[in-house]
Amino acid sequence: MTEIIRTRLLSKNYGLTEVVSNVNMKLGRGEIYGFLGPNGAGKSTLMKMLLNLVKPSGGEIELFGERLLPGSIEPLKRIGHMIETPVFYEKLTxxxxxxxxxxYMGHYDPKAIREALERVQLIGIEKKPVKQFSLGMRQRLGIARAICTKPELLILDEPINGLDPSGIQEMRQLFRSLRDEYGMTLLISSHLIAEIEQVADTIGVIDRGRLIKEVSMESIRNSKTEYVEIVTSNVKLAAYVLEDKLGAKNFKLIGDRLIRIYDTALTPEQLSKGLIINDVPVESINRRHHSLEEYFFEITRGGESHASSY
Structure with missing residues (x-):
């Protein structure tokens, strides 16, 4: 797969604070890359470096197979973007x-403007001044501006902020259609993990400035682990009973009330009976599968584990 974006040891410091640290990132042509991380993890800063809005402190960036330099202009003409809160001429429509x-971009095409407005559901209000727009309408207009020049690469920072559930669904469909109909490559950051799960081909997880995981959604779906989840007010006693009385070797303590058991030989019924007989208070017991949200929190927060193989 041809790589549209590639970074090598990309870093950014503000004084003594390291915001982005040695990021090696790859984004293939025609895919949707979901960029996930807590607030302040470095997502926006990294996106700004890709657009030459912020100068890296170290490392290098390649766009469309060519190294991005401080004076590079041509690669940026092939990119549409919306970073943080979009800004407009308020008195203009x-x-x-x-x-x-x-x-400004050298892509004057009234039909393209009309099509972009239609795609983000702004037809009928396109003649209103932007100062009358709600937050959600501004987000839609920001996306329309990013796509109206038919870019090869689309970089969107939290694009569904301010949208209602219907609007989020419409944007989800739009992102897929841009990939499928135009072969567009998308880099999308979001704190809404469930939404990224539904559109992304690849996930990049960044935490405290470090890209700690880059993985395809297909591999996450194929490796979803089945487990039994138990809620109890006494996890220490439960852990003792699981290991010494029931022979469970593969389980994890999550916080002070939750245990996940990955031993498939033990059924929920066997676990429930064994715990109750040994005076462990069981509030609930359920069979579950990992979601992207759980995967995300596993690798960013970790957990106290009894299972070296997990």
């Missing part, structure tokens, strides 16, 4: 804002 943007 949505249509006029896009018209100015296209003229």
């Amino acid at each position: 949505a249509e006029q804002n896009l018209d100015l943007h296209c003229e």
